[in-house]
Amino acid sequence: MKVEHFEKAFLSLGALLLLAGLGALLYGSIGAHIHLPGNVGQVDPAVVRTTAPFDQPGLRQVGPNEYEAVILGQTWNFLPSELRVPVGADVRFIGTSADVIHGLNIEGTRVNMMLIPGQISSMTYRFDEPGEHLIICHEYCGAAHHSMFGRVVAVNQLTEGDLVGSGSALAESGVYFDSEGNLVCEDIVGTGTELFQTQGCAGCHSLPSANASGNIGPPLDQVAANAAQRITDASYTSSAETPDDYIRESIMTPAAHVVDGYPNAMPAPQSLSDAEVEVLVQMLLAVSGQ
Amino acid sequence: MSAGTATVFDPTGFELPDGQRRVLRWTLYIGYFALVAGVFHGLAQALSYAQIDILKYFPFLESYYQGLTVHGVTNALILTFSFSNAFLPLMISRALSQKLVSSLLWTSFILMVLGNVLVFYAVTTNQASVLYTAYAPLQAHWSFYVGLVLIVVSTWVALLNMIIVYRRWRGAHPDVRVPLLAFISLASYAMWFLASLPIAVSFLGFLIPWSLGLIDKVDPLLNRTLFWFTGHAIVYAWLLPAYVSWYALVPRQAGGKLMSDTLTRFVFILFLLLSIPTGFHHQYTDPGISTGMKAVHAVLTFGVFFPSLATAFSVVAALEMGGRARGGRGLLGWIRRLPWGDASLTAQILAMVTFVFGGITGLINASYTLNLVIHNTSWIPGHFHMTVGSAVGLTLVGVAYWLIPYLTGRQLWGRGLALASSWVYTIGVLIFARGMSSAGLEGMPRRTYMAQAPYYQSQWDLGGMLTGIGGTLMFLGIIFFFIVIVATILVGKKGAAPKDIPWSESLHGPVSEGWAPRLDRIGVWSLVAVVLILIAYSPWFVSNLPPRLISPGFSIW
Ligand code: HEM
Ligand SMILES: [Cu+2]
Ligand SMILES: [Cu+2]
Numbered sequence: 001m002k003v004e005h006f007e008k009a010f011l012s013l014g015a016l017l018l019l020a021g022l023g024a025l026l027y028g029s030i031g032a033h034i035h036l037p038g039n040v041g042q043v044d045p046a047v048v049r050t051t052a053p054f055d056q057p058g059l060r061q062v063g064p065n066e067y068e069a070v071i072l073g074q075t076w077n078f079l080p081s082e083l084r085v086p087v088g089a090d091v092r093f094i095g096t097s098a099d100v101i102h103g104l105n106i107e108g109t110r111v112n113m114m115l116i117p118g119q120i121s122s123m124t125y126r127f128d129e130p131g132e133h134l135i136i137c138h139e140y141c142g143a144a145h146h147s148m149f150g151r152v153v154a155v156n157q158l159t160e161g162d163l164v165g166s167g168s169a170l171a172e173s174g175v176y177f178d179s180e181g182n183l184v185c186e187d188i189v190g191t192g193t194e195l196f197q198t199q200g201c202a203g204c205h206s207l208p209s210a211n212a213s214g215n216i217g218p219p220l221d222q223v224a225a226n227a228a229q230r231i232t233d234a235s236y237t238s239s240a241e242t243p244d245d246y247i248r249e250s251i252m253t254p255a256a257h258v259v260d261g262y263p264n265a266m267p268a269p270q271s272l273s274d275a276e277v278e279v280l281v282q283m284l285l286a287v288s289g290q
Numbered sequence: 291m292s293a294g295t296a297t298v299f300d301p302t303g304f305e306l307p308d309g310q311r312r313v314l315r316w317t318l319y320i321g322y323f324a325l326v327a328g329v330f331h332g333l334a335q336a337l338s339y340a341q342i343d344i345l346k347y348f349p350f351l352e353s354y355y356q357g358l359t360v361h362g363v364t365n366a367l368i369l370t371f372s373f374s375n376a377f378l379p380l381m382i383s384r385a386l387s388q389k390l391v392s393s394l395l396w397t398s399f400i401l402m403v404l405g406n407v408l409v410f411y412a413v414t415t416n417q418a419s420v421l422y423t424a425y426a427p428l429q430a431h432w433s434f435y436v437g438l439v440l441i442v443v444s445t446w447v448a449l450l451n452m453i454i455v456y457r458r459w460r461g462a463h464p465d466v467r468v469p470l471l472a473f474i475s476l477a478s479y480a481m482w483f484l485a486s487l488p489i490a491v492s493f494l495g496f497l498i499p500w501s502l503g504l505i506d507k508v509d510p511l512l513n514r515t516l517f518w519f520t521g522h523a524i525v526y527a528w529l530l531p532a533y534v535s536w537y538a539l540v541p542r543q544a545g546g547k548l549m550s551d552t553l554t555r556f557v558f559i560l561f562l563l564l565s566i567p568t569g570f571h572h573q574y575t576d577p578g579i580s581t582g583m584k585a586v587h588a589v590l591t592f593g594v595f596f597p598s599l600a601t602a603f604s605v606v607a608a609l610e611m612g613g614r615a616r617g618g619r620g621l622l623g624w625i626r627r628l629p630w631g632d633a634s635l636t637a638q639i640l641a642m643v644t645f646v647f648g649g650i651t652g653l654i655n656a657s658y659t660l661n662l663v664i665h666n667t668s669w670i671p672g673h674f675h676m677t678v679g680s681a682v683g684l685t686l687v688g689v690a691y692w693l694i695p696y697l698t699g700r701q702l703w704g705r706g707l708a709l710a711s712s713w714v715y716t717i718g719v720l721i722f723a724r725g726m727s728s729a730g731l732e733g734m735p736r737r738t739y740m741a742q743a744p745y746y747q748s749q750w751d752l753g754g755m756l757t758g759i760g761g762t763l764m765f766l767g768i769i770f771f772f773i774v775i776v777a778t779i780l781v782g783k784k785g786a787a788p789k790d791i792p793w794s795e796s797l798h799g800p801v802s803e804g805w806a807p808r809l810d811r812i813g814v815w816s817l818v819a820v821v822l823i824l825i826a827y828s829p830w831f832v833s834n835l836p837p838r839l840i841s842p843g844f845s846i847w
Contacts, residue, residue, distance in 0.1 A: 003549065003797075007603055014599040018592045021657065025588065028659040029581075036574050036658065038581040045840055075846060096577075100844050101425050101510060103666050107733030107747075110662040113575045117427060117510050118840045121577035134745055138666040138735035140355060140421050142428065142846035146739040203744050215742065263352060265846060 037113045037121045040094075045117040048072065048098050058164030059083055059091075070164075071095040071135075071150075073102035073115040075142050075267050077200045078135055078150035084162040085127060087154050092124045103139035106152055114139060127154035143265035144216050147203030175275045183278050192283020195276055199269065209287040217266055218259050223247060224288040235260065247281045304387045306380070313395045314376040315697040320402060321372030322690060322775060325683070328364030329768045331357035336722065336761020339668065339734075339754045343741035352416045354739035355847055359413055362422030366678060368409075370528040371441055372402060373686050374482075375448040377531055377693070378475045381538075382452045384791055385472035386459040394451040401444035408437030419847040421737065423521075424497070426513045429843025432501040435493050442486050449479040467800045468810050470551050471538045471793060477558040478530035480812050484819060485523030485566050492516035500843060509837040511578045518569040519827065526565040526594075528678050530558070532685035535638065536605045539689075542794035543635040544628055546612030549604045551796045555809045557597040557604075562812070563819045564594035567826030574661045583830055584658070590826065591656040598649055605642060611797070633708035637688030640716040641681050647723065648676030666737070668753070669730025672723040675764075680719045684712055687771050692788055694775055700782030704774045711770035718763025721756050729753025 028034050048054045053070045057079040062068050069091050072079040085091045095104050097115040104121070105112045108131075113121040130153075137148035155162075175185040185191055193210045196202055202212035206219045218226070227243035227250075230236055238256040240246040249256050254266035269277065306314075334344050334357060351357050375398055383390050412418035412434035420428040424435070456468075456476060468476075492513050499505045537557075541548045548554065570587035573579055613624025630636055651673040654660055664670065695702050702708060729750040730736070740746065740754065800806070808814075 003607055007549075007553075007607070010603045011596075011600060015596065018595060021653065022589060022592055025658045025660075029585075034659040034662070036581050036584055036662070037577050038584075039578055042578070042838070075844075100428050100846070101514070103735070105666065105733060105735065112662045112665050114573075114577065116514065116577055118838060119511055119577035121575075134733065134747070136733060136735050136745065138738070139425075140358075140428075140737040142844065143353060143355070145355070145737070146743040149743075149745040214744065263847060267846075 034110065035123070037123055040122045041120045042118055043096055043120055045096075045098055048096060053094065054096060054098075056164045059085060059158075059162055060164055062092075065089045067091045069093045069152075071104065071115075072098055073104060073137065073148075074098040075100065076137070076144040076148040076203070078104070078137075078148070081150045081198060081200075082153065083135075083151070084153045084155050084158060086158050087127050087130050087156050090124055090126050092122060094120060094122045096120050100141045101139050102137045102141050102148070105136045105138045107134040107136055109133060130154050130156055143263050144204055144267075147200065147214065147216070175279050176273075177275050177278075183275060183282070185275070185279050188279055188282045189286050192279045192286075195272070195280055196283065199272060200267075201280075204266065207284075207287070217262060220284060220288065222288055224285050230257070230259070244281055244285065247284055248277065251277055251280060304384060306383060307389060307392075310383075310390050310392060310395055311697050313392075313399050314380055315694075317372050317376040317399050317402060318690070318693070318697070320406065321369045321376075321686070322772075324364035324368035324372065324406075325686075326768060326772045328361045328369070329765050331361045332365070333761055333765040335361065336764075337758050338739060338741040339726070339729075339761075340758025341741050341746070341751075341754060342758060345741075350414075353419060353847060354742075355421065355737075356413065356416050356419040358737065359419050359421050363409060363413065365683070366422055366528070367438070367441065368406060369686065370531075370678070370682065371445055373689075374479070374527070374531045375399075375402060375444060377689065378479055378534070379448055379451050379455075381475040381534060381791070382455055382472045384793070385469045385475070386455060388455045388459050391451050391454055394447055394454070398444045398447040398451065401440045401447060405437045405440030405444060408433040408440065410437075412437065416847070417845070423517060425517070426497060426500070426508045426510050427841035427844050429501055429845050432498055435498045435501055439490065439493050439498070442490060445479070445486070446483060449483050452476055452479060467802060467807055470548070470554060470796065470800065471534070473555055473810060473812075474530075474534050474537065474558045477555075477562050477812055477815075478527070478534060480816055481523065481530065481562045481565055481819075482527035484562075484816060484823070485520050485527060488516040488519035489521075496837070505839065507839040507842050509834075509839055510841050511576070512834060512837045514576070515569070515573065515579070515830065515834075518572040519566070520569075521572055522569045522591075523565040525674075525678060526561055528682045530561060532641070532682045533558075533601060535685055535689050536601065536642065538794055539792045540605065540635065540638050540794075541608035541612065542792040543632060543638075543692075544609050544612030545615050546608045546610070546794075548794045548796045549607045549611075550798045551800045552798065552806055552809065553600060553604065554796075557600050559809060559815050560597040561594070562815050563822055564590055564597075566819065567822045568594055569827075571656050571661075574658065575665045578834070579830060583826075586826060588656060588658045590822075592653075595649070595653060595656070602642075602646070602649075608794075609639065631705070631709070633702065633705055633712070634688045634691035636709055637684050637691065637712035640712050641684035641688065644676045644684070644716060644719055645681035647720070648673060648681055651723075651727065652677060664730055666735060667730035668726040668734045668736050668757070671736050672726030672730060675719050675726070676723050680716065684715060687712060687715075687768075690771075690775060692792065694778055695782065695787035696789075696791065698779055698782065699787050700778055700784055701786035702774070703777035703782045707770050708774045711767045711774065713767075714770065715764050715767025718760045718765075718767055720760070722760025722764060725753040725756025725758075725760060727753075729757070 054072050057070045057072045059069050069083055095115045097117045102115040104115050109125050111123050111125045113123055133152045135150035178184050196210045204214040204216040206213045224243050227246040231240050231246050240249045258264045337344050379390050412431045417431035418434035420430045496508045500508050537554050568587050568591040570584045571591045610624050613627045616627040618624030618627035732749050734750045
């Protein structure tokens with residue numbers, strides 16, 4: 001019976017192939033320095049926003065040609081949502097999650113790690129060419145998971161604002177309340193539209209003036225009229241009395257009133273100042289006809 | 291029976307009592323119904339990857355992720371375990387010529403039904419859109435976790451039934467080797483029993499008290515690790531019943547013989563030993579687990595590939611014997627002579643074909659560093675629709691084509707449509723997997739409502755389109771299957787059904803001398819498995835216990 005011989009040959013060859021595969025892995029991880037995320041450290045998700053380095057997400061220089069990119073994942077965006085990193089330098093990506101499990105995959109690179117609340121993930125990568133890469137959340141993390149993404153831009157030359165500490169997001173948007181409590185903002189619609197796009201609102205809401213077509217939340221092109229209507233509804237039990245109040249409340253405490261037919265899926269803002277919220281409210285009123 | 295004769299115990303003329311047949315039949319119906327229920331949203335998912343959004347035609351669904359939870363739970367959990375709960379006890383009862391224990395059969399069935407009812411309630415009311423992996427701190431309604439636990443307990447009761455039947459038989463036949471079919475059926479569920487303990491700890495110890503408000507917080511990494519502690523072995527719990535059919539039944543259906551009794555037992559023992567201590571290969575990209583432990587699991591994962599290689603050889607050799615016995619000649623001529631008109635056999639051969647690709651892509655996933663390229667991209671669903679989604683799925687379809695007639699006493703209705711179902715499904719799944727894997731290599735994520743993703747990239751167009759086309763064919767294949775089965779049950783010709791299971795002879799039967807009989811001691815092998823598991827997992831648990839209870843629940847869907 002020849003079949004036993006074939007069998008022996010097949011199984012030996014198979015075993016050899018498996019061993020060769022293990023050899024290649026050994027070479028890849030030790031010889032070619034491709035490392036998986038390991039056990040780096042722990043952090044308490046309850047206070048992660050005030051714990052270094054996650055209190056100041058962004059890029060910092062830690063050596064002559066070495067950088068650290070700190071990223072905080074939260075429902076449903078990455079902080080910062082855009083990172084500029086230098087070409088040809090070692091960039092160590094350090095991440096964690098402030099709430100549920102998220103994924104962090106930088107498309108076109110081998111940076112691929114899970115962000116698990118309580119654990120710190122880290123991987124080092126060197127970009128060889130300038131270019132833009134998506135950061136994709138590739139683990140299901142709730143209603144708007146598919147709108148959770150960010151960007152890494154590899155550039156030949158960093159500019160000053162690319163490093164954290166050299167100008168906070170607040171100063172950049174340039175809006176604040178003066179000592180009398182008046183909103184100071186040069187271009188409410190322009191700044192508001194920009195905030196709308198960079199703060200993730202556009203992923204969930206449609207708003208033609210901001211080129212937004214999200215459909216998880218209600219369309220906002222008629223929000224002024226809708227707001228006026230909603231506060232008179234019997235189902236409305238919260239305290240807003242004017243459309244402005246209603247929109248402000250919708251942004252600050254989304255769960256106070258959940259619009260009929262939509263999930264309670266809107267996250268409360270994590271990184272908006274009060275002045276920025278006010279700009280958003282005024283912008284929405286302005287573009288929806290009031 | 292005198293020691294020294296190689297024998298297969300042959301219970302000619304055995305008949306299962308009608309009452310027991312009925313319970314087995316209804317257990318199977320639950321599983322096959324779950325398959326059909328689940329593929330509707332499967333279609334929606336595949337089309338969503340092709341940028342076609344048909345979700346608006348599912349008015350009773352609140353979101354893509356609710357549908358994806360349905361798909362994963364029905365197809366990966368309910369289909370597979372309902373099938374095993376019926377199939378494995380039937381196999382052992384037939385192999386040993388013993389009746390099953392009716393009370394346990396009923397208990398297992400009722401637990402399965404109750405589990406389904408609870409899960410159905412939780413998922414359809416949108417209180418459990420956490421996907422079938424239920425990763426904390428996403429928090430579902432307690433009924434979801436309790437329902438899943440009941441389903442797992444139903445599998446334990448089915449195993450208990452098998453053990454009792456086995457011991458009864460053993461009492462009457464102290465010196466005979468266990469018939470192969472009984473041995474591999476028992477080994478399959480023994481492996482699953484060991485494997486299911488960690489998830490039981492996770493659900494009973496943490497997630498259920500947490501969802502009931504008895505504890506406020508849980509440890510996300512600990513629960514995730516417990517999940518994958520069970521989670522890799524669960525895929526073998528899905529696969530091994532299919533292997534039981536490939537080894538012990540398919541050769542007969544093809545007109546051949548099972549190659550080697552001893553090698554087959556050896557293969558199942560390797561699965562028992564190696565399926566469980568490999569779970570970290572699902573957590574290569576996780577923080578909080580040392581790279582050294584990940585490497586240990588990588589090596590063991592390569593080890594558990596070996597019994598599948600042996601299986602590939604054995605089942606192809608059995609098919610070849612069949613083809614040659616039917617007059618096939620030449621190197622490949624035997625393939626044409628296989629009974630391709632037999633819908634049951636055809637589905638299972640096609641299942642084996644897809645498993646070649648499933649196995650190869652699986653080895654890539656297991657490859658430690660290579661995993662970084664594909665982890666959680668659409669490559670992964672590409673891979674597992676060729677393993678659980680067709681190697682297992684199509685085998686269960688193929689088995690239904692003789693098993694439902696066998697249990698109902700009715701002839702299979704619509705052989706042509708039955709044949710078409712598995713061909714259409716196979717062509718579909720190959721196109722689907724080609725699409726999912728190639729787009730995955732370019733970073734397209736899995737578990738994502740792609741039709742609405744604001745960052746969608748045009749480089750995924752081709753992969754997405756193939757996913758949509760392939761998924762549509764797969765859907766058609768399952769619908770054909772559904773029509774055939776329902777028609778068989780309702781209008782199939784009475785009396786013209788198979789009277790016995792297609793049980794194969796072995797070319798090289800069991801040996802009673804030397805070390806071979808020691809292979810039969812499942813209890814001892816299970817202990818060895820426990821030792822291996824302790825080696826692979828205890829270092830991590832030692833440094834991660836007690837749990838860090840840090841995460842409150844989030845129900846944000
Ligand atoms: C008509 C046939 C089917 C189609 C079109 C289909 C399609 C899909 C698609 C596109 C996904 C990925 C969804 C995403 O990641 O967003 C998926 C996930 C999945 N499918 Fe299927 N599928 C089918 C049948 C099956 C079968 C027969 C099984 C198992 C027996 C199965 C098991 C799974 C599992 C376990 C997942 C993962 C769910 C998760 O990530 O939570 N599918 N399916
Ligand atoms: Cu996500
Ligand atoms: Cu696995």
